[in-house]
Structure formats: structure tokens, C-alpha cells
Amino acid sequence: DIQMTQSPSSMSASLGDRVTITCQASQDIGNNLIWFQQKPGKSPRPMIYYATNLANGVPSRFSGSRSGSDYSLTISSLESEDMADYHCLQYKQYPRTFGGGTKLELK
Amino acid sequence: QIQLVQSGPEVKKPGESVKISCKASGYTFTQAGMQWLKQAQGKSLKWMGWINTNTGKTTYAADFTGRFVFSLETSASTAYLQITNLKNEDMATYFCARAAFAYWGQGTLVTVSS
Numbered sequence: 001d002i003q004m005t006q007s008p009s010s011m012s013a014s015l016g017d018r019v020t021i022t023c024q025a026s027q028d029i030g031n032n033l034i035w036f037q038q039k040p041g042k043s044p045r046p047m048i049y050y051a052t053n054l055a056n057g058v059p060s061r062f063s064g065s066r067s068g069s070d071y072s073l074t075i076s077s078l079e080s081e082d083m084a085d086y087h088c089l090q091y092k093q094y095p096r097t098f099g100g101g102t103k104l105e106l107k
Numbered sequence: 108q109i110q111l112v113q114s115g116p117e118v119k120k121p122g123e124s125v126k127i128s129c130k131a132s133g134y135t136f137t138q139a140g141m142q143w144l145k146q147a148q149g150k151s152l153k154w155m156g157w158i159n160t161n162t163g164k165t166t167y168a169a170d171f172t173g174r175f176v177f178s179l180e181t182s183a184s185t186a187y188l189q190i191t192n193l194k195n196e197d198m199a200t201y202f203c204a205r206a207a208f209a210y211w212g213q214g215t216l217v218t219v220s221s
Contacts, residue, residue: 001169034208036208042213043202043204043211043212043213043214044152044202044208044211046208046209055209087152089152089154089208091208094166094168095154095156095168095169096142096154097154098151098153098154099151100151101150101151101152
């Protein structure tokens, strides 16, 4: 199975900060990665498809990038509504596998 | 608009069975597969597998073979997840999600307690 190592597992940041969350894939997944945002008691919401493509309706302060086997989700200027859990998912191979998640909190 | 609506929370005893439904609307049910995912409290998501809504063929992740069954009622645009012989570690929220993960159900909390 492909392992997705996500870091950090939690972080606190201030409004307006630039925040970056990373997932490292144990095998080649190409750009077959989705970033999700999940708020308490809610379903995950896809934010970034195919590693770098913004999903419909997602604010432009969110972006995705790739460097080799490292995939990053960046929030350019943190807003209060961005406080949530973030998950990466690879869909290159079965079984689909998620990173361990990142809890983003307000400092 | 596309919606996936899941059945309500369940409270079961160890050893019992549970069947969760996921009713789709807003699209042709058989044109997109349905996936099932598990999220234990405070944990990340685990992909359980998926069912081809056109053929009924199922694919299960290794951790979800034997006691987990995906099924369909195509005439009702509904997918089901059944878990038999419930164990404490099955206590979680279960989600259905349409292929490509763009649309998700609201989740169904299964509580397992003696």
C-alpha cells in the first residue's frame, strides 16, 4: 500500500499567516492527490484536485504544489474560517490512502 | 444538485449487525461508483472500498474484508454498507462518497456499546 506521511499533525497559526501542510508519498503517485478540509461534525470538503487544481468555490488563498514525492497545501493568508482538519488522499492506486491529518488551530 | 443522504445514527451491541444506507439524487446513480470510508473519533479517514454501481462489483480494502458488505438497491438509487458481528473498534462515523470524492454523505455515527 502507498503510505502518505502528513506533517505537521497539528499546528497553531495567527490570522494572516502563511500556512503550509505537507504530505509525502511512499511511492510514485504522479499528481493523483486530493486535499480535503474537514470541520467538526462535517464531511470532508475537497479543496485541491490533482495536486494543484483548486476545486470549485474554494478561495484563491488556497493552493497546492508538488516537489517530487512531496505535496503541499498552502494557505497564503489565514482566515478564521480556515480553522479545520486537513487531509491528503492519494488515488493513484488501490487501496486509496490518506495522510494522518493536520489539525489547524488559531494561535 | 447532487446529494448523498445517509441514514441516521445507530447504537448497537457487540456481535450485532448494522446496515447503513446512502441515497443518491441529482444524477444517474449507475454512472458513478460509490465509495465507503471510516473515521473513528479523533482519527483520520480510512478508505474501506467501493462498489461499481453499474455492475455491482465490489472492492474492499484489506482491513475491511469478511464482516463488511457493500450492496445496492439501484431502483432506489441507494448504496448500503452492512457490518456484521460488530466489534468495539467498529465504532466510528461512516461516510459514503461518490467516485472522485467530490460528493459526500453527511456521515453515519455507529456506536458499539454493551
